[in-house]
Amino acid sequence: xxxxxxxLDTLNRDxxxxxxxxxxxxxxxxxxxxxxxxxxxxxxxxxxxxxAWRSLRVGRRTKTGRGGGxxxxxxxxxxxxxxxxxLVAPLLSRILALGVSRKRELLADASSAQFTRNPAALAVALxxxxxxxxxxxxxxxxxxxxxxxxxxGRRLTHKQGFIADLLATHPPMGLRVxxxxxxxxxxxxxxxxxxxx
Numbered sequence: 001x002x003x004x005x006x007x008l009d010t011l012n013r014d015x016x017x018x019x020x021x022x023x024x025x026x027x028x029x030x031x032x033x034x035x036x037x038x039x040x041x042x043x044x045x046x047x048x049x050x051x052a053w054r055s056l057r058v059g060r061r062t063k064t065g066r067g068g069g070x071x072x073x074x075x076x077x078x079x080x081x082x083x084x085x086x087l088v089a090p091l092l093s094r095i096l097a098l099g100v101s102r103k104r105e106l107l108a109d110a111s112s113a114q115f116t117r118n119p120a121a122l123a124v125a126l127x128x129x130x131x132x133x134x135x136x137x138x139x140x141x142x143x144x145x146x147x148x149x150x151x152x153g154r155r156l157t158h159k160q161g162f163i164a165d166l167l168a169t170h171p172p173m174g175l176r177v178x179x180x181x182x183x184x185x186x187x188x189x190x191x192x193x194x195x196x197x
Contacts (some may be wrong), residue, residue, distance in 0.1 A: 001020065001023045001024075003016070003019075003020070006132070007019065007129070010128050010129070010132055011125050011128060014116075014118055014121035015121050015122070015124055015125035015128065016125070017116050017118070017121065018112050018113075018116055018118060018119075018121040018122030018125050019112075019122065019125050019129075019148055021111070021112035021115040021116045021122070022108045022109060022111075022112040022122060022148060023108075023148070024112075024115065025107070025108040025109075025111030025112050025115065026104065026108050028111065029104065029107055029108065029111060031104045031108070034100065034104070035097070035100070035101070038093070038096065038097045038100060039097075041093060042093040042094070042097065045085060045089040045093055048085050048089075098168065101170075102168065102170060102171045105170050105171055105176070106171055106176065106179065109122060109126075109176055109179060109180060110179070110183070113180060113183050113184075113193060114193060117187070117193060118184075119180040119181070119183040119184040119187065119193070120180065120181065120184040122180055123176075123177045123180035123181050123184065126148070126149065126173055126176055126177055126180070127173070127177055129148060129149045130149060130173045149170060149173065150168070150170045
């Protein structure tokens with residue numbers, strides 16, 4: 001885990017504890033293992049795509065110079081399978097990874113509230129991070145999901161709906177803050193912190 005100087009300057013002690021607890025929740029909830037498994041699945045899809053391409057190339061070489069209509073049919077099937085894995089599978093696996101990442105963010109927020117018993121502090125911290133945040137070139141798209149908020153300044157992160165659900169790395173900040181405020185309200189009323197809202 002790393003904390004930037006900007007975060008240290010912006011947040012007070014309780015808010016910083018909420019952010020650190022959020023990141024610790026990712027470790028406790030085995031999110032690293034889950035994302036590694038997803039990366040392995042994506043890698044397997046890429047390997048299958050490469051294997052289909054090699055089979056197609058080998059099939060084309062063996063067909064040249066030999067008359068055989070049956071091999072052409074097999075080559076066409078392999079070509080279609082390769083095109084599907086090349087075009088569709090990486091897109092679907094990326095969408096799956098983003099969906100899992102968004103759900104895990106909400107779980108980490110709830111776990112942070114459980115650890116600190118102060119969901120309101122994390123809600124304020126998230127609001128401050130959102131307000132202070134500007135796009136950065138230091139963090140690429142591939143590692144944006146590792147931050148507590150989307151560091152790329154994309155408008156998509158602020159929206160809800162089908163497209164945002166497919167492509168955003170984090171849930172909308174307003175939704176996260178609303179969940180945490182509801183948890184804080186329930187905690188103030190009952191003295192019991194819900195697992196999630």
